[in-house]
Amino acid sequence: MKVLVTGGSGFIAAHVIDSLLQGGxxxxxxxxxxxxxxxxxxxxxxxxxxxxxxxxxxxxxxENAFDEAVKSDPPFDAVLHTASPFHFNVTDPKKDLLDPAIVGTTGILKSIKSYAPSVKRVVVTSSFAAIVNPKQSPEVYDESCWNPVTMEEALKTDPSTAYRGSKTFAEKAAWDFVEKEKPNFDLCTANPPLVIGPVVHQFDSLTSLNTSNENVRDMIQGKFKDGLPPTRVALWVDVRDIALAHVRAMERPDAGGKRFFVTAGFFTNSEVADIIKKNFPDLVSKLPDNYDAQSKEFPYKIDNSRSNEVLGLQYRSLEESITDLVKSLKAAGA
Known part of the structure; x- marks a missing residue:
């Protein structure tokens, strides 16, 4: 298949490109x-x-940002839309997060409908941010759950609420577009939580690392020598698994029209520190000598069975993911 990947220099997209090329x-x-x-x-x-x-x-x-990009000879069969900002360096929530996410998503769908009639499947990178309810967790999180954030909250609260809003409104806009416009393609979304794993994309320095890997970078640089911070996002997935999820969602006919909650499960910062100490003796001095094992009792359960059954995903272990991430950070000078 011939595939367009948006945001190709991003952390997830770089692995998506690897996975696509490996798949021929x-x-x-x-x-x-x-x-x-x-x-x-x-x-x-x-x-x-x-x-x-x-x-x-x-x-x-x-406006019309993707019109030329979607035109191709030979034409595209599928589009994987991964381009969307994920950072908390926000001065203007609308300009920095909401517009690029929402307008970028609806913009590419319009361009595909107008200029790429050969495209049959579009996969959009959404997020657990579009599923989570920070105020009142359900008993079980799955693809039926939606973040109830309002636009007013996203514009006025804090950067993390603005980010969650950007992912929620962008994904909803994508589903609304397909329902109303009846385009030539169907849609899937991939909804990962914290994405960690080895870095293969370009970043200017270790200070401009993708947000989701910063915690591990800070650990191995000794920034938490006096004590580990609480685990902020307790769910994770390896970047190579979410990349493969995009490719399988594109390839498999029965994935059409579905959201995919792509997560390997729960983790804590103390588990990450244990893995680093076990696999990298030279980094033991960067971490606290003692820390309590953080509780693995979480206020909700998860159901990721759709990703197993429809996409055939078998998730990597936290140990493999953290070990490979630390190796890539050390190679980059951490």
Whole structure:
């Protein structure tokens, strides 16, 4: 299949591209700058140009931003839309988070409908942020759950609420678009919680690491020597598993029209510290000598069975994920 991947230089997207190429697909990805795009190409120097290339989309929140990107000869069969901001350096929630997420998502769907009639499947990277209810957890989280956040709360509360709002409204806008516009394609969404694992995308320095890996970077740099912080997001998935979930959601006919809650389960910061100490003796001095094992009693359960049954996912262990992440951070100079 010929596939367009948006936001190709992002943490998840870089692994999605790897997974697509391993599966024999041809990939075109979007990037904001040529230097970010060229870094991805350098990671795949043995892949010919007709199997991996890029187009520049400078601002996904602009009107018609993707019109040219979706045009292709030969035409695209599928689009994986991973481009959406995930950070808490927010000065203007609307401009920094909400518009790029919502307008970027509806914008690419409009462009596909208008200019890429060959596309039959679109997979959108959503998030557990669009599922979670921070005020009142249900007994079990699954794909039927939606974050009840309002636009007013997203604009006025705090950066994490704005982020959750951006993912919720963007995903809802995607489902609404497909229902109302009846386009040439069907839709799936992948809804991961905290995504951790080895880094293969370009980042300027270890200070500009993707948000979800920062906690482990801080651990191995000794920033928590005096004590581990509480575990903020208790659910996780390895980046290679969420990447494969995107590819399988694209490939498998019965995935169409479905959300996928893609998570390996619960974790705590004390488990992460234990794994680092066990596998990296040279880093033991960076971590606290003693810490209490943080409770694994959580106020809710999870049901990720759809990802197993429809996508055939078998999740990596936390130990494999953290070990590979630390190796990649050390290679990058941490």
């Amino acid at each position: 697909h041809n990939v075109v990805f979007t990037a904001r700058t040529a230097s970010k795009a060229d870094h991805i190409l350098q990671n795949h120097q043995n892949i010919p140009k007709d199997r991996l290339s890029y187009v520049i989309v400078e601002d996904i929140a602009k």
